[in-house]
Amino acid sequence: MARLFGTDGVRGLANADLTPELAMSVAAAAARVLAAHDTSHRPVAVVGRDPRASGEMLQAAVCAGLASAGADVLQVGVLPTPGVAFLVGELGADLGVMISASHNPMPDNGVKLFAAGGHKLPDAIEDEIEAGLRSPAPRPTGAGVGRIYDVADAHDRYVAHLLAATPNRLDGLKVVVDCANGAAWAAAPQAYREAGAEVIAIHALPDGENINDGCGSTHLDVLRAAVLAEGADLGIAHDGDADRCLAVDGNGDVVDGDQIMAVLALAMREAGELTDDSLVVTVMSNLGLHVAMREAGVKLRTTAVGDRYVLEELRAHGLALGGEQSGHVLIPGHATTGDGLLTALRLMARVAATGRSLAELAGVMTRMPQVLVNVRVEDKATVAASPLVNQAVLAVETELGDTGRVLLRPSGTEQLVRVMVEAPSHELAQVAADRLAAVVADAH
The missing domain is CATH 3.30.310.50 (Alpha-D-phosphohexomutase, C-terminal domain)
Incomplete structure (x- = not known):
């Protein structure tokens, strides 16, 4: 039997592969496993989603599953994946559930779990949850049934966290942000405006069906055209759940995750934040990044493909920056998972602080064909x-x-x-x- 959990939770065609029954069972099993690991209190779970239509159905199922297993639920609504991870820690929860299929097309959806503190669940815990799906368990009754609450200020808490992690204001910058009609449709424009930038938001009207539809970080041509048409300093592209970020410079040229990491690595080293002068990347990162960092005196550590492997290396050695060419950038000092909005804010802060264009900053590395x-x-x-x-x-x-x-x-x-x-x-x-x-x- 194939493993239920993939590299990023449980994902599939909503209401066919990923049914409400499966979502409810996974949530209930997760609550039972976490309760068994810590019997000192009633478990609390944070639940968020992206705006795709099936998210409403699956959120109801997940919340029902959690409450049926005796967990209290804090609903945070439509929010980026990193926002849910942040709120798990911020609200002192034991578990986080994000309902999203990231950059996948609208018919797909997924259930991604976070442990206490907002960290990804270890494989061993995922295996326990999967085993729990096949083991009937008694359900609480009466006062033992979990309660479901809405967190009214979840969005504002997340934006405040992002602004606190931004080293300087963005006054004078004009940016176009492609929100992919996804989870960042409100948070990204708000955060960038409050940080001081002039913001033009595109694909920021989700209707439940248009997420990732010809827009976002997997379709950059529209953003490139918008940056040129608006005379913007740069453009930012997010995917459906906003855990990654790609950019476009003022000339309309794409700035990928490798180039973003090169810019951030030098900025963080200058600020004394780049632990051991090291950057963690995967084997897919461009050779040009290796050459540029070697010339700049930054050491590269290389992992297998996948942001989970990058995160493992960062945590194992207490390092401060890593990521993938695809735009998943990890800054453990401020986030427990890839955060596209945090990445964008740090990138724009570097442009604003130096007075140099993004094209000039990204030119520190030459991409090898x-x-x-x-x-x-x-x-x-x-x-x-x-x-x-x-x-x-x-x-x-x-x-x-x-x-x-x-x-x-x-x-x-x-x-x-x-x-x-x-x-x-x-x-x-x-x-x-x-x-x-x-x-x-x-x-x-």
């Missing part, structure tokens, strides 16, 4: 470990030398082998990637 080819195979692990494939990889690495690199790995979710090549030119990278892909396709 990068080509990714996915090859469908019957047995991804066997093919990726094939001597023939490894010999081909070694040959390309030898040809590239210090001017490029190869990353070949099995997909974590599909029967695919991913071939990524970086080289001095896009043409060289494409030729090398196609060559390796052909070897992978022929390997058995």
Whole structure:
């Protein structure tokens, strides 16, 4: 039987894969597991969601499940995922539940759980919850049934937290923010305005069906055009649950997560905040980031793909900054998970403080041309470990030398082998990637 929890909670097609019955059962099991780990008090859970239509249905199911297991529920409404994580700690709750499928299209939804303090649940606890779904448990009655309350100032608490984590005001900046018709539709424009920026918000009218629909961090062309049309200093793009951030400079050029991390790393080092002068990235981060940070005297630690691995490395070594090329940026001193709004505020603060354009700041790194080819195979692990494939990889690495690199790995979710090549030119990278892909396709 496949594991219910993926890399980011339980996710699937709402009302088909992810049914109200499943959501209710997961929530009840989570409450029972946490209550068993700490019997000193009645468990309290914070529940939030993004604005997709199925969120209303699933929120009702989750709250019912929690209350049926004896947990009190604090509903915080439509709020970014990092806002829910923050409020778990802020309100002293034992559990957080975010109902969202992040950047996925509207028909999908998900249930993401946070432990006390707003941290992601360890795998072992997720396994206990999954096991609890198959074990009938007695339900409390009478006064033992949980109560459900609304937290009226949840939004304001989160915005105040963001502003407190912003090192300087943004006066004089003009920014376009693409809210993806998602969870940040209200919080992002408010936070950026209160920090001092002139804000033009686009895709900030969610109707339950238009989340991520041709907008947000996975569709940057609209934002690029808006920045140029408005003469803005920069643009910010969020995904549906606003746990990540990409940017566009005043010229309309995309500034990805690697470039954002480069800017923030240098700003934090200058402020004495970059612990051990170290930045944590995944193996997918561009070689250009490695070169830029080496030249700047910043050490890079590399993890497997996934923000959970970045967070593990940050926490294990007490480090202050890490993230992914996709725009998931982690700043543990201010957030327990990736927070796209916090990232945007820190990035804009650097622009405002230095008086330099985002294009100039992001120019600290030069992105190496990068080509990714996915090859469908019957047995991804066997093919990726094939001597023939490894010999081909070694040959390309030898040809590239210090001017490029190869990353070949099995997909974590599909029967695919991913071939990524970086080289001095896009043409060289494409030729090398196609060559390796052909070897992978022929390997058995």
